[in-house]
Ligand code: HEM
């Protein structure tokens with residue numbers, strides 16, 4: 170293709186991905202990773218609201234010791250719904266399918282993910298799974314807890330377990346499709362010069378996450394299959410009366426579900442690394458260790474599942490080994506925290522809203538991780554297993570950590586995704602409120618659990634009320650903090666000022682193309698010439714950010730200059746098949 | 752047998768070269784296979800645990816599966832892998848007729864497997880070898896566990912095979928109509944990988960389910 174025939178529908182100067190079609194069809198049948206990210210975003214927002222509604226009802230019930238809002242059975246169904254929706258339909262897909270789908274191909278200078286149609290299929294699978302779960306809710310609900318433990322889920326439950334399990338099963342295939350797609354994309358779609366040692370940690374984090382997804386999720390499918398086969402066809406794998414073993418379900422389930430907690434967490438670590446480097450204007454401290462830590466977590470996470478089963482009657486020796494390995498996995502997690510801190514050291518830190526959320530992530534994740542070490546020691550776990558201590562532990566990591574990171578990334582890339590800026594003061598207020606509200610809600614639960622309040626009960630002894638009431642009040646603040654962004658981000662879509670291509674002067678390749686990006690991302694591929702996060706090499710001081718000396722990951726071009734000649738990089742034309750042909 | 756390619760065919764988005772697309776498709780399939788291995792692996796490990804616990808019951812029950820159906824089906828499936836391999840290699844050479852013959856034979860053999868399996872299931876049901884059935888003929892109760900694995904594993908395998916047959920027919924259609932440049936796209940190679948996995952899984956299931964208890 171000669172330059173004379175430059176196709177203005179592609180690359181720079183081309184209409185943005187948002188204006189590439191306005192029909193519903195152009196969204197529902199899109200194969201553009203950016204549009205699929207938006208589809209996912211819409212879907213998981215709905216799921217988050219449903220899961221949040223269940224949480225609200227539970228916190229209302231727990232405000233007083235007696236039963237005043239729901240029955241015992243209703244409460245069982247609420248926490249099951251909450252857990253199933255939040256884990257599989259919000260947290261697992263949250264960052265990878267929205268920010269990951271949107272940013273990952275841009276960050277490696279690709280036109281799209283390797284298998285765009287598979288990407289769309291994964292959205293349909295996730296939505297279909299979600300609809301199955303919601304159907305089970307409308308039909309009457311499920312009362313087994315998100316863990317589907319047998320024999321609750323096999324012999325003793327008359328609720329719609331099969332339907333919900335099928336929903337999770339189907340959505341699991343969607344997740345596997347996403348993981349597979351990311352791995353192949355990172356291997357085959359990187360722009361020239363973007364070697365493995367130059368990949369942004371956001372990309373590495375998604376790579377490590379994808380490995381866990383691909384090797385973990387099928388175990389969940391196997392566990393659910395055993396339950397469904399018993400309920401529907403009377404197979405006896407989990408039925409003790411015939412020699413089956415309910416504990417086998419727990420093993421297979423946690424073989425997936427412990428790694429799954431890292432499916433939820435690692436992408437957040439990736440997001441936070443991008444943000445901390447950007448707002449501290451520092452190269453990340455210890456890049457090789459950051460990568461090694463991600464990969465180490467991905468590997469070791471498959472060998473600690475038994476720490477959920479210390480009181481299940483598993484062998485004491487097994488418990489000790491699982492306990493030891495759980496301490497081991499804390500090491501790479503701690504390395505990440507230390508390296509983020511060291512990245513801040515000597516940086517020119519500014520506290521824009523993404524940075525506030527990211528700082529919140531680091532603090533809350535650290536607390537959650539440290540409480541995990543308590544749980545990993547057998548004697549303490551025997552004391553606090555199945556109490557609010559565990560509830561507090563995983564909420565610190567999943568809500569304090571992952572959800573904060575999701576909001577951090579959302580605020581960071583919002584200008585790229587929508588092309589608009591949001592009211593910064595409001596965003597800062599929401600970030601701070603979220604941090605305070607979160608601690609207000611969940612810190613009391615550590616105390617409650619230590620005092621002996623078991624999880625999954627809707628009534629409790631009077632002595633716990635103080636802490637429960639505090640937690641419920643905190644939840645109000647937290648709810649406000651979650652709802653605020655709906656308003657100001659929504660407002661920004663209509664009234665927000667145009668953001669410009671690189672509002673934060675960040676170095677990632679995604680900032681080199683227009684905001685919002687054109688349908689095919691880059692007209693000319695950017696060529697990468699150096700490591701990521703070259704902040705203090707080029708413009709150390711925040712005030713210099715306004716200056717145009719900023720270089721995006723060593724491509725030697727400022728974003729504005731890049732597009733002046735109708736291209737976003739200096740590499741080969743992105744759609745030049747002739748040149749690339751075998 | 753002429754080398755047929757569709758002149759206008761381009762690699763799929765976002766690939767710029769056939770080679771990249773081929774690499775990516777093959778690599779993606781290997782990843783998928785890895786996840787399949789975990790899925791079957793979970794069932795097989797659980798089988799191992801139970802067999803270790805109840806070896807006597809497993810031997811009693813294992814002697815009740817029908818070794819004739821199992822063995823003939825093993826032979827059929829192994830043959831189908833050969834015809835699949837022929838199709839995959841013929842695709843590289845652009846031998847359209849050989850590819851189509853190979854795929855048709857593969858699909859036919861896969862279908863024959865399912866038919867035989869259906870007869871076998873009918874016989875099993877006739878003999879009440881169904882866990883949970885009040886007329887289950889064997890004792891002790893743990894023999895039901897063996898048959899739970901039998902049904903779960905062969906059932907899941909049959910579902911995979913059914914999907915495989917569908918995929919083979921679809922790809923045969925793609926080749927027939929030259930919807931993509933199948934000589935260079937690596938499509939057949941990917942299909943073959945999946946088909947061989949189904950075969951390998953069966954090779955593991957066969958001794959676990961048919962040879963146990965026939966010492
Ligand atoms: C620093 C590493 C970590 C350690 C040592 C650790 C340890 C533990 C232990 C021992 C338990 C079992 C407690 C019990 O049931 O009695 C547990 C529960 C849990 N953890 Fe962690 N954890 C760590 C990180 C994480 C992360 C990163 C997440 C999520 C992103 C997470 C989410 C959960 C969840 C959801 C549960 C409760 C599951 C349930 O029973 O419903 N943990 N953790």
Ligand SMILES: [Cu+2]
Nearest residue numbers: 427474476477
């Ligand atoms: Cu765990």
